[in-house]
Every structure is written in structure tokens, then in C-alpha cells.
Amino acid sequence: MSGLAPFALEAGIGVVLLLVFGAGLLARGEDRRFVAWLATTGVLAVGVLAMLARPAGPALGGMFVQDGLAIFAKRLFLAATFIGLLAGLSLTDRVFVRRAGEYHLLILTSLLGMMVLASARDLILLFLAFELMSIPLYVLAGFLKRDAAAVEASLKFFLVGSVSSAVMAYGLSFVYGATRTTDLARIAAVATAGDPLLTLGLVATLVGFAFKIAAFPFHMWVPDTYEAASTPFVAWLSVAPKAAGFVALFRVYFEGAGDRAATWVPVAAFLATVTMLAGNLMALPQQNTKRLLAYSGIAQIGYMLVGVAAASASGTAMVLFYLVAYVFGNMGAFLVVEALARSEGSEATTAFRGLAQRSPLLALAMLLFLLSLGGIPFVAGFWAKLYVFWAATERGLYWLVLLGALLTVVALFYYLLVAKRMYIEPPDRPTRVPVAPTLALSVALCVLGVVILGLYPKAVVMAAMRVASPLF
Amino acid sequence: MIPFPVLSVITWAPFVGAVLIMFLARHSPLAVRLIALLTTSISTVLSVFIFVVYDREAAGFQFYEKLPLVPPLGISYEVAVDGMSLLMVLLTSVIIFAGVFASWTVKSRSQEFYALLLALVTGVYGVFVSLDLFVFFLFYELAVLPMYLLIGIWGSSGEVRPRGIFGWAFRETGVGTKEYAAMKLTLYLLFGSAFILVGIFALYVTAGTGSFSFLELEATTFDPRVQFWVFLAFYVGFGILAGIWPLHTWSPDGHASAPTAVSMLHAGVLMKLGAYGVVRLGMGLLPDAAVELAWLVGGIACINVVYGALSAMAQTDLKYVIAYSSVSHMGLVMLGAATLTEAGLNGSVFQMFAHGVMTGLFFALVGLVYEKAHSRAIFTMGGFGRAMPGIATAFTVGGLSSLGLPATSGFVAEILTFMGAWRSAHPWWLVPAVAGTFLTAVYVLRVTKQIFWGPPSPHFDHLEDARGPEWLALVLLTGVIVVFGLVPALAIGPVDTATVPILTRMVKP
Known part of the structure; x- marks a missing residue:
């Protein structure tokens, strides 16, 4: 069991995900809000678990760490998600009542992506977690699918997001080329300050981060998306993915860099x-x-x-x-x-x-x-x-x-x-x-x-x- | 035995009053006023008490209290008063005590009004007694922020509509309305506080003592370059609050739009807080830069004196006249400080006190006149002296103090400032200073004659004199002006013990 300890929180979210998925399948009738309650309670339970979590050693050969930073970040994500879901419980629009299963499944998937991202110490896992976090967000932004503005916002968000992901992946490939490893700890060890290839790679990677945290030239998706999407979701979107972006930023640029x-x-x-x-x-x-x-x-x-x-x-x-x-x-x-x-x-x-x-x-x-x-x-x-x-x-x-x-x-x-x-x-x-x-x-x-x-x-x-x- | 924390009680009593008002006096306007009166009375009695028992022989900081707040960063709640802050605490008490009476007639939402007013007063006391720069800054923000709501909700918009070639722009931006004034004042003062915060940080980091305590920073000698920039930051930051030209424009708008008690407090005490900050932090901590930049401080102060007086002459709205006269008098305060002489600095601090009481009286009177006559336009009023002899007398006393007539506190302040200017490195400062006093005489006498002593205006009838609690405010403020004018040594004594050490530090050993 000790081998699973570092993944306890992710496993918890995974269980909640499965429960929500199952409940969504079994649900009948127009009012499926109990799924929302299930998801909210589940997040609260994992949140309590996160308060008890203790740092554990690296797992998966160093790809995944449950250190203090990861736990701090995960508590924050869980708190934000709980508040966001709690606020969303009282949504009475037909789309949220009837499709509560999908909505919460997407939010939980994105949350899982954030949590893995906070622990990722490997470029490939980092990129995977990044996409796991982002793709559900594109769908969620357009969740009010009959609303033209929401669809437009979602599309804009998706296009800018996928371009920046592509640039980021391109950048990460340079980092790999310069250091011949995807392990962030080893990258920090072998990197030299003046390597132009590495610098190029890291600058391109920064574009991806800048998009995710909505720093200036990559902020265009923000106002339209926020305006069109449902507000409890936006409240969560405006904080949780950004926090995740910052944590990953620290991992890539600062950890071990001295x-x-x-x-x-x-x-x-x-x-x-x-x-x-x-x-x-x-x-x-x-x-x-x-x-x-x-x-x-x-x-x-x-x-x-x-x-x-x-x-x-x-x-x-x-x-x-x-x-x-x-x-x-x-x-x-x-x-x-x-x-x-x-x-x-x-x-x-x-x-x-x-x-x-x-x-x-x-x-x-x-x-x-x-x-x-x-x-x-x-x-x-x-x-x-x-x-x-x-x-x-x-x-x-x-x-x-x-x-x-x-x-x-x-x-x-x-x-x-x-x-x-x-x-x-x-x-x-x-x-x-x-x-x-x-x-x-x-x-x-x-x-x-x-x-x-x-x-x-x-x-x-x-x-x-x-x-x-x-x-x- | 722990000594009685007298300064903390003075500082926090109004805040406790504010909390009590919010929770206990929900539907009782009278209870609101009684709580406000009670808590400000506690502060006032205690500040008179410390003023009397302050040991003038020992001098220095007394009634010291310290409570560590964030030990790793060197932040602590550290309060004490010296001769200068002693006088400022007394001034605050006098003004707020009178202010509670002056706003007795606030009708709408009086619960929130008094709660915000009292919270603000705690901020003001806190600034004057704090020795820890960080806590000082927190109190400073507390003194500035409630102002937005106080002016925005209970203020009044000017009656005189903007004219002239830029009239359209003024109308477009809402110049003269209370919302405009509240926003302008808040943003200006927060703009200033940004400079102050950076200045405090720079001192903290460069001193390297890991403490925000004034006493420890005072013992540090800073690099001249650091001193230069930090002094400039403090001068701009606090100077905005003190109304230095050309950053003074928030003050006439703000004071003219604010409700009576807030105008009294703001012009009477908060502007002094800016001057106090320049003297205490700027000159006290950065003596070399103070000497180096005295020409700038004094030069701008000269502009303030003359520009403020000329602007006051041009106004047709009574409240704006008083507001611009504050700009002019704050120029005298800064000028006295910039002379870097004992007489000048004493005059400066004394002027803070004298002008605070005087302008508090003026704003109280303008509020009363407006309440009775519903007008602030000078040239529609006339001959009010017959109907309201008490208000007329008080206004005249205030006016005479403003233009520096002997036997009023304004005279003492001005003569000390002039002496200081004469002995300073820039004797020519005397010219604009005296010219300013002359112009003050022109606008004050003109207004007094027009409103109170001229022929009765046909527009008004059934005017009444001050009543009940309003008398208390007037008698208190007029009395202070005359008493401190006749016996200036009351205040000069302790002030001198605080200003001399500041000046001694400026002379290179």
C-alpha cells in the first residue's frame, strides 16, 4: 500500500470521477442534480483527505512527487473546486439540471489534470497533465451550447489554447534536445546557463504557461470566455487553472535551478x-x-x-x-x-x-x-x-x-x-x-x-x- | 503592575465606539450619538490628561507601549508620544469632539456615518502615536479609506456650476459633484500612500536591522543616495496629503464636498498628518536629505502660500474659500519646516495645531450657516450678523486668527515661521510668506464683511443662531484659539523638546 501513498489524492478524485460517471449513467428523469451533490461531497471528502496528506517520496521513477509544494497546491485546487461546485449547486437552468453528470465529470477531470500537474517532475507527464487540465475547460466554456456567444468563446479559447500548447510542446522538444532527458531533476543538474538551445526551448515553453495564466499578450481569450460562460464555472476557471499554471512554472524554471x-x-x-x-x-x-x-x-x-x-x-x-x-x-x-x-x-x-x-x-x-x-x-x-x-x-x-x-x-x-x-x-x-x-x-x-x-x-x-x- | 495603556485607550476607544454603533444601535439615532460622544470623550479627556502630565523636563518619547506582532519581520505595535505628537493628539481630540456635536443633525444613515467617522479617527490617532513604521502605514490607510464613503454618501455637491472655456470638460467629468470629489481624494491619497510604502520598504531593507521601529531606524545613518530618493518619496507621498502644490487639487474639491464633521477632520487633522509625516519620517530619519532638499520644500511651500491665497480670493462658494485657505496655510506649515531653524520648525508644528483648530471652526461654521440658510454662495448672503450673532462672532475670531492677528494662535504660528524664514538659508522666503498673509487678510475680511456684517440680504429670513450642542463646538474651538494665542508657551514648551533633537541631527558633528 505504501507504494500508493503519494497518489492518494489523485486516486480519491479518480474514485469520485467514477462515482459521478456511474451516477450519470444510472440517472433517469429531468432532474439529475443529485449527481452535483455527489461530486461536491466527493471533492469535500478528498479535500479533508488533502488536509491530512503528508509529503511522500518520489514515485514512478521520479516522475511524480508528492512534496510540500504539491500538497499546498492540491489543497488550494480542492478548496477552489469545492467553492465553485457549491456555488453551482443552485443553478436551475435546464442544461445544468439535466446534464449535471457531464458538467461535473468534466470539472473533475480537469481537476485531476491540475493535481497531476502540481506533482509532475517529468516533461512528458507535465505536458499530459497540462492537456488533461485544459481540454475539459474548452468544453466547459461552451457548455451552454445553444448560446452562440458561449460557442464563440469556447472556440476562441480552444484555438488560442491549442496553438499555445503546440508552441509549448515544440519548446519542450528543444529542452529535451539540449539536455537529452525529460526528467526535470536531471535537466536542472545538467543544464548550463548559456545553452542557446535550452534557452530557446524554455522561452517557447513560457508561451504555453503565459497562455494558461493569461499573462499579457496571451490574455485575449479571457474576457470573452468569462463573459459568455456560466459564472460559477468562470469563478473557478479564473483561479484554479492559473494556480496550476504557476505551480508548473515554478517546477520548470526554478526547481533545482539555484x-x-x-x-x-x-x-x-x-x-x-x-x-x-x-x-x-x-x-x-x-x-x-x-x-x-x-x-x-x-x-x-x-x-x-x-x-x-x-x-x-x-x-x-x-x-x-x-x-x-x-x-x-x-x-x-x-x-x-x-x-x-x-x-x-x-x-x-x-x-x-x-x-x-x-x-x-x-x-x-x-x-x-x-x-x-x-x-x-x-x-x-x-x-x-x-x-x-x-x-x-x-x-x-x-x-x-x-x-x-x-x-x-x-x-x-x-x-x-x-x-x-x-x-x-x-x-x-x-x-x-x-x-x-x-x-x-x-x-x-x-x-x-x-x-x-x-x-x-x-x-x-x-x-x-x-x-x-x-x-x- | 502593567501601567495603564493610555495611548492605546485613546487610539482604540473610537474604534470600539464604531463597533458598538454597528452592532448595538441599529434603530436608535440617539444611542448612536451617545456612544460616539462617550467614546470620543474618553479619548479627549485622556489626551488632555497626557498633555498635562507629559514630563517636559525629561522630553523624548513617553507613555511607551510595545507589543510584538510579527517578530520575524520586526513588526510590532509600538506607541509613544513626544512633544510634537502630543500636540497633534490633542488637536485630533479637540476636532473630533467638536465634530461629533457639529454632525449631530446628520439625518440619513447616521449609524453608518458615525461608525465610519469613528473608525477614521482611530486611524488618525494611530498615525500620530505609532512608532512602528509598518503599523503607522496601516493606520494611515485606515485614516484615508473611510473618507471615500463619507464624502460619497453624505457629502454635498457644489452649487456653483463650472464656467469658462473648460467648463464643458468640467461638466463632463462631474467636477464639483460629491462622487467626483470622493474619488479624486481617495485616488490622490492612495497614490501618495504608494510612495510612502515604497519609501518605508526601502528604509527597512537598506537599514538591515530587521525592524520597522522608528527608534531603531533613527539610530541608523542612511547612505546619502538612499536618503535623497526616500526623502523625495516621503515628500511626494505625505506632501499630497499636506496639499503641496501642484498636488493639492484634491483638497478644495474634497473639503468642499465633504459633510461638516468630515471637512473639519480632514482639513483640520488629516492634512496635518501629511505635514507630520514629512517632519517626523522625512526630516527625522533622513536629516542629510532634508538639508539637501530644503530649497525644494521651501520653494514649493512659497508657491502654496501665494497660490492658495489667490485661489481663495477668486472663489464665490464659501466652502471653497475655506478649502483654498487651507492650501495656503499648509504652505506656511511646510515653509516653517523647510527653514530648518528652531523657530521655524516650532512655528510649523504650532501652525499645524493653530490652523487645525481654526479650519475646524470654519468648517463647523460653514456647516451651520448652510444648515440655516441653505446656501454657500457668498454673494447672495449678507447681514447674517444680526440674526446669528454667535456664529458671526466665532467666524470673525477664526478669521482674525487666520490672518494672524495678535492674541490669536494664528499670530504666534506665523511670527515664529517668519522668524525662522528670516534666519534660514533663504531669507527671501519671507516675501511670499508675508504677501500670503496680506492676501489672507483680503479674502477673509471680504467674506466676513459680505456675509455677516454687510447690509442684510433680501433672500433670507427666519435665520437662527446656533443651538444647544452646536454652541459647545463653537465655544470649545474659539476658546482654544484664544487660549493658545494668549499663552503659546503651553504648546511651544513640549514642541520645542521634540523639534530640537531633529535639528541637532542635521548639524554634522
Whole structure:
């Protein structure tokens, strides 16, 4: 049995997958939402299991590691998936009720891909996991198949995604050519800093990662996909695959690289600069809240890249912390949009008018999420920004920190516009906004995350430091 | 025995009040006001208490408290006051105590209003008493952020519509509306705080002591290049809050749109917080850069004095006159500091106090006048002195202090600043400073004459004087102006003990 210990979580998800698949086959009738409950409970159970997981030695001849970083990442994926599925339980559209089996099967498959990705220490496994994660996402983006916008978004997502996967595979082949191995540990050992073939390969690979995390020139799929797809899915899409992308990024570029990691400082700093600039500036004119959050999400990725640009153990740890804060803040904001869209039938920012007087708690939750995303003290996002800036300061990137800090002011402008609609403008009608209990619970979980991390960030920061330091 | 944590009580009492208001006083406006009054009274009584018992012989930081928060990073909750922060704490107490009375008549959503106001006050106290730069920054943000909602929800939009060749652009962007003012103010101040944060980080990293404590950083001598850039960062960051030209434009809009108590607090205390930051962190930690850049600070301060006064002369909206006069007077504060002389720096700190009380009084009065007459347009009003003699008297006292009449606190502050300027390396600074005072006399007397002492305006009837709690606010603020004008040594004594060490560090041994 000890041979299976490293795979316990993946096996768990596999069991849930099979159960959902079986239940989907056996289900009869129009209402098949019990499958959704099954999947949600299953993810929760695996999540509890993940809390108990301990690092184990490498398996499959070193291809698969269950180290601290992998466990940290998997807990994050599971938490995000649980919140996303919980919020999706109350979806009543016919397509979600009738095809709950397919929907959850796809999400779980993608989750399995993420979890394998977090543990992959071999180029082939890495690429496989990447595709296992991505392909279900293309389908999910077009899940509302009668909706032309969703199909368009899905197609766009798919085309950009497969091109970037191809470039990534091409890059990985150069890495193999330069080092004659697919084992990341051996690549780190035999690599020399100046090898042009290796550099070329790694730069091409970076394109794949940049697409997955939606860094600037590869971000085009984000707003359209987010706008067209169903919101609970988008909430999850906006955080979990990105977290997975960052973890894989650390594995390929930093793990075992030691001082050579510093060669990536200029590239990462450049990507961070353009991503922060583009995300923040393009968010300014948005009138649709989901598009606004899409662009603000791109800007958030830019801030995480500031931490990557530090190319140090503390930088990596701070990005991990940032991801945790981002999961709660961003998912929470999307879920409030979902709650409002269900009652108002609109995703425009004007739907938020007077929310503070209609549903004070919902407005307060949204305000907390916005403040967290904006990086205001006493909520999670502040520490996240502070810590990545800190890491970048240690690397001497003062200009990048100053730019990032100034761009937070731009970001606050568009976040405050939503706050203004909620708190300052009068409501269009006085009724409360009804929120389904499961959706309310998932919003509450996000609020808890944002507030607890804001008041007591230490535990998570320390955990992130512990798992990041062995990489260097 | 643990000594009574007097500074923590002063700082956190309003915050506790805010929490109580949010949870206990849901449907009772009177309970909201009583809780606010009670908690601010606690702070006020205690700040008078520490002002009295502060040991002027021993000087330095007193009432010290320390509680480690994040030991590995050297962040701790560390508070103490010296002569300078002592006076600022007293100022905050005076203004908020008067402010609670001045906003007694807030009608809509008063629960949230008082809760935000009190949270803001905790931030202000916290900035003045913190010795740990990181905690200082957290308090600073707490003092800035509630402002957005306070102005956006309870503010008022200007009555005078934009005219002139750029009128269309102003109308397009909503200049003069409360939403515009709230957004502008928040973004400007957060823009400033970005510089402050980077500056604090740079000091922390280059000092290498692994501590954010002011006392430890003060003992470090920084490289001149680091000093230069960090001083600039602090100057821009805090200077925005202090209203330095040309980054002052948020202040007239913000102060004119804010509700009475918020204007009082913002113009009276928060702008001082910016000047305090420049003196405490800029000059206190970076003495060499302060000497090197004194020409810049002083030169811009001169522009502030004259530009602010000229702008105030051109306004037709009463609240904008007061708001621009703040820009002018903050110029005097910065000028006094830039002289780097004992008299000038004392004058600067004293001016922070004097102007804080005076502008607090002004905004309280403008609020009262608006409440009674429903107008802020200067030239429609007239002869209010007959109907509201109390308000007229208080306004005149404030005005006389503003233009620096002897026996008011404004006089003491200005004469010290002028003496400092005369003895500084740039005696010509005296010219714009005195010119500014002259212009102040012009606009203050013009407004006072028009509104209170001129012939009665036909547009208004049934005007009333101040009532009940409003009297308390007026008497308190006017009294402070006169008392500190007659006995300036009350404040100069402790302030001197705090400013001299800063100046001694600037002289190379």
C-alpha cells in the first residue's frame, strides 16, 4: 500500500470521477442534480483527505512527487473546486439540471489534470497533465451550447489554447534536445546557463504557461470566455487553472535551478510590467462586471509575476500566498455577480446600484472582495501585494514595485466604481436580492477566507515559505 | 503592575465606539450619538490628561507601549508620544469632539456615518502615536479609506456650476459633484500612500536591522543616495496629503464636498498628518536629505502660500474659500519646516495645531450657516450678523486668527515661521510668506464683511443662531484659539523638546 501513498489524492478524485460517471449513467428523469451533490461531497471528502496528506517520496521513477509544494497546491485546487461546485449547486437552468453528470465529470477531470500537474517532475507527464487540465475547460466554456456567444468563446479559447500548447510542446522538444532527458531533476543538474538551445526551448515553453495564466499578450481569450460562460464555472476557471499554471512554472524554471533562476528576472519583470499595465488600463472602461473582473484578474496575474520576477524562495512563497488570497477574493467577487445576475438578470455594473440598502450583507461581502483585490489593509489582498512587493524589493526591483504600487491606484478606481454603485447610488427597487443557500454559503466561505487571511496571514505565509524554500 | 495603556485607550476607544454603533444601535439615532460622544470623550479627556502630565523636563518619547506582532519581520505595535505628537493628539481630540456635536443633525444613515467617522479617527490617532513604521502605514490607510464613503454618501455637491472655456470638460467629468470629489481624494491619497510604502520598504531593507521601529531606524545613518530618493518619496507621498502644490487639487474639491464633521477632520487633522509625516519620517530619519532638499520644500511651500491665497480670493462658494485657505496655510506649515531653524520648525508644528483648530471652526461654521440658510454662495448672503450673532462672532475670531492677528494662535504660528524664514538659508522666503498673509487678510475680511456684517440680504429670513450642542463646538474651538494665542508657551514648551533633537541631527558633528 505504501507504494500508493503519494497518489492518494489523485486516486480519491479518480474514485469520485467514477462515482459521478456511474451516477450519470444510472440517472433517469429531468432532474439529475443529485449527481452535483455527489461530486461536491466527493471533492469535500478528498479535500479533508488533502488536509491530512503528508509529503511522500518520489514515485514512478521520479516522475511524480508528492512534496510540500504539491500538497499546498492540491489543497488550494480542492478548496477552489469545492467553492465553485457549491456555488453551482443552485443553478436551475435546464442544461445544468439535466446534464449535471457531464458538467461535473468534466470539472473533475480537469481537476485531476491540475493535481497531476502540481506533482509532475517529468516533461512528458507535465505536458499530459497540462492537456488533461485544459481540454475539459474548452468544453466547459461552451457548455451552454445553444448560446452562440458561449460557442464563440469556447472556440476562441480552444484555438488560442491549442496553438499555445503546440508552441509549448515544440519548446519542450528543444529542452529535451539540449539536455537529452525529460526528467526535470536531471535537466536542472545538467543544464548550463548559456545553452542557446535550452534557452530557446524554455522561452517557447513560457508561451504555453503565459497562455494558461493569461499573462499579457496571451490574455485575449479571457474576457470573452468569462463573459459568455456560466459564472460559477468562470469563478473557478479564473483561479484554479492559473494556480496550476504557476505551480508548473515554478517546477520548470526554478526547481533545482539555484542561482540560474536569476536569468529569468528580466523576462518575468517584463511580463509583469506589461500584464499589470494592460490588465489595469483595459479594465477601466468596462461596464460589464464579469469583463471588469476578467481584466482585473489579468492585472492580478501581473502582480503575481512581480513575485515570480523576484526569482527567489521568498518570491515563490509570496506568489503562493497571493494565489490563496486571489482564490478567495476573485471567486467571491464572481459569485456575488452570479447572485445579482440571477435576481436582476443583468451582469452590468449598474445592477449593483444601491445594493448596500437592498442587501447590506451581500454588499459588504462584495466590498470586502473588491478591497482585497485592490490590496487594502485588513483584508487578504493587502498582505498578498505587500509580500510580493517585499520579495521584489529584496531583488532590488524598486521600479517594478513602484509601478505596481502606482497601478494599484488605477485598480482602486475601477473597484471603487463598483463600490460607488453599491453604497452611494440609490437603488432602482427596494427589494432584497434573493440568494440561494448554497450560493450564500460559498460566498460566506470566501468572506471568511478573505477576512481570516487579512487579520492573520502568518500561518499561510509560513506554510508557503516552508514549501517554497526546498525549490531553491 | 502593567501601567495603564493610555495611548492605546485613546487610539482604540473610537474604534470600539464604531463597533458598538454597528452592532448595538441599529434603530436608535440617539444611542448612536451617545456612544460616539462617550467614546470620543474618553479619548479627549485622556489626551488632555497626557498633555498635562507629559514630563517636559525629561522630553523624548513617553507613555511607551510595545507589543510584538510579527517578530520575524520586526513588526510590532509600538506607541509613544513626544512633544510634537502630543500636540497633534490633542488637536485630533479637540476636532473630533467638536465634530461629533457639529454632525449631530446628520439625518440619513447616521449609524453608518458615525461608525465610519469613528473608525477614521482611530486611524488618525494611530498615525500620530505609532512608532512602528509598518503599523503607522496601516493606520494611515485606515485614516484615508473611510473618507471615500463619507464624502460619497453624505457629502454635498457644489452649487456653483463650472464656467469658462473648460467648463464643458468640467461638466463632463462631474467636477464639483460629491462622487467626483470622493474619488479624486481617495485616488490622490492612495497614490501618495504608494510612495510612502515604497519609501518605508526601502528604509527597512537598506537599514538591515530587521525592524520597522522608528527608534531603531533613527539610530541608523542612511547612505546619502538612499536618503535623497526616500526623502523625495516621503515628500511626494505625505506632501499630497499636506496639499503641496501642484498636488493639492484634491483638497478644495474634497473639503468642499465633504459633510461638516468630515471637512473639519480632514482639513483640520488629516492634512496635518501629511505635514507630520514629512517632519517626523522625512526630516527625522533622513536629516542629510532634508538639508539637501530644503530649497525644494521651501520653494514649493512659497508657491502654496501665494497660490492658495489667490485661489481663495477668486472663489464665490464659501466652502471653497475655506478649502483654498487651507492650501495656503499648509504652505506656511511646510515653509516653517523647510527653514530648518528652531523657530521655524516650532512655528510649523504650532501652525499645524493653530490652523487645525481654526479650519475646524470654519468648517463647523460653514456647516451651520448652510444648515440655516441653505446656501454657500457668498454673494447672495449678507447681514447674517444680526440674526446669528454667535456664529458671526466665532467666524470673525477664526478669521482674525487666520490672518494672524495678535492674541490669536494664528499670530504666534506665523511670527515664529517668519522668524525662522528670516534666519534660514533663504531669507527671501519671507516675501511670499508675508504677501500670503496680506492676501489672507483680503479674502477673509471680504467674506466676513459680505456675509455677516454687510447690509442684510433680501433672500433670507427666519435665520437662527446656533443651538444647544452646536454652541459647545463653537465655544470649545474659539476658546482654544484664544487660549493658545494668549499663552503659546503651553504648546511651544513640549514642541520645542521634540523639534530640537531633529535639528541637532542635521548639524554634522
